[in-house]
Amino acid sequence: MKQRDSAPTMKDVAREAGVALGTVSKVFNDIPVGEDYRKRVEEAARRLGYQVNSYARGLKTNRTCSVALILPDITHPFFSALAQGVCSALAARGYRTILSITAYDPEAEQKCIQMVRQNKVDGIIGLTYNPELDIDPRLPYVSIDRYFSPSVPCVASDNFGGGQLAAEKLLELGCTRPLFLRIGSRVPGESDKRGDGFESVFRQRGMVCAALRLNDEDGLEPIRDFLAGHMGGGRLDFDGIFCVNDALAVRVRNFLTALGLRVPEDVQLIGFDGLRHFATGDFYCSTIVQPVGRLAETGVDMLLREDRSNLPSLVCLPVTYAPGGTTKE
Amino acid sequence: MKQRDSAPTMKDVAREAGVALGTVSKVFNDIPVGEDYRKRVEEAARRLGYQVNSYARGLKTNRTCSVALILPDITHPFFSALAQGVCSALAARGYRTILSITAYDPEAEQKCIQMVRQNKVDGIIGLTYNPELDIDPRLPYVSIDRYFSPSVPCVASDNFGGGQLAAEKLLELGCTRPLFLRIGSRVPGESDKRGDGFESVFRQRGMVCAALRLNDEDGLEPIRDFLAGHMGGGRLDFDGIFCVNDALAVRVRNFLTALGLRVPEDVQLIGFDGLRHFATGDFYCSTIVQPVGRLAETGVDMLLREDRSNLPSLVCLPVTYAPGGTTKE
DNA sequence: TTTTCGATATGAAACGTTACATATTCGTTG
């Protein structure tokens, strides 16, 4: 018996089944074919262990059934949860996920897009921070959590609403001296709206809301100094703090306890993201929970939609509040 | 001017540059070509915005420059760190990462392998728990942290050595009543050696070491009950506990404090993995640190090695001890 | 029985590359 060194092809299956090449193709593309033919082909394919060669198919159809996922850092629990969601949503629809990590480097982001174009994925789901990212408009692209322009569809949490929710919660829990704390990348992102929403609630009630907005490069010292500078007689000038994300909230909580303040008795603290401890599943702090799973699913949905001609340019998903020990519930 | 609706091909570049098709191919494959020709081709390619079609190339060469990474759950910080390492090590060598998540489901693992074979990746890096995984021996496969057989190369941390290290540390810190706690999947994995190493040290010194080994399905209650059952007069029967991983260590620490014990004053606790808090970067507990980055790099290295004919079947990487608050340093 | 028509199998062409055998060019030697 002749030894086959390479994988069997449709030609082999056709010969084995005694049918034409085109018939085999139809069977594997779910195109109607006589019942007896279909059976013969399937049988033969199984005998030979045939697998369609997706590169030949991709060459012919220009569809690859793979989508690139671009993330700055999959080590961050929010991003990894997102990746999990995107990956399984894609898998459920028969798509592969090609993972690209940019390490927040704008150049790397552009290179990813480039690589991705060369590698002919069917679309891109991106969470990028490069403000002037050059996106090929022919390539389906969905941005997560970062709005570019009306022509680039984006799915994000309702950041403004989340900020409002945090403000309302703090008010409800008796806070009267609010503070908003932000640290983030220099490029304006969706998350800026969190502070806007937060402040809007107080403004509407004629209250003033303090705020400190920093960039990543500044580090956290200014925040510690700020807090220390607002201590007077063992008492902080603020009794309700909203942090732009959970990571910051956790650090701020440490600062506060180091200053001798009790959380939540003296100061209440709300973060944003809804991250959970990897081992216990507890929230790290009271927080506004982003619907990570829905974010991922919606993103995939928008990307793979049949008719992409009139996609909304921004889809906002609702957030929820979850107590996590840094508020009086 | 004629409107091009599809991407330019080598044929277009060849026409634009006034050279033969084969010459263009050579330029893009770094095959020696006359200097003037090369320039003409590069120029033309740039003008046309030409990108090689990797599916045509893959069809011809049977190499796709992509590797599948199979993980049970990218949400777990250890796995996401690994993914980060693998992804960037692959990117550095010009390979894409195709991410597959199995959710610990043996069937999903097999399906991934299947999908992967169909999609013609150049290799697989897998962290799988299916004991009877059917791996195509023709496909380069490297297993991380899970030894299958001599024919499947594996890279893992020195789990036995890590167990020994934990034991030595505890001895050094004055422990005389050790306990090993394990919870994990039913299939025998590399991590079983952690307990073996731990116990071996005490056995060698003629000491006895208690141990409790459970499976995931058992849940954590038995461990809590076990600990509670070993309390007598406000004192625990053990003064040094080694947990098979950090996740367990964190839970056990909570159990211990709930029992009114102080960590590390009354009981010292060492975990395994070396996970760090996402916001502060602190270790969650005193721990044996796995070299995640090296694990990833070594795996990629073994997979992409030119001569894979005599790969070691198991590579053990050294681990280190890091204090994290649950030991007296 | 012959014609027509619908249904469906067939086979060839094309997708964009790479690789190989062939053709061309130019410098060097007899």
Add this chain to the structure above:
DNA sequence: CAACGAATATGTAACGTTTCATATCGAAAA
């Protein structure tokens, strides 16, 4: 000055699919 050979450009045949025009078949209508 002719002839050779090394170097390098050319063109064509795959690679394994899909797709489309053509061929075939059988049943229904004339």
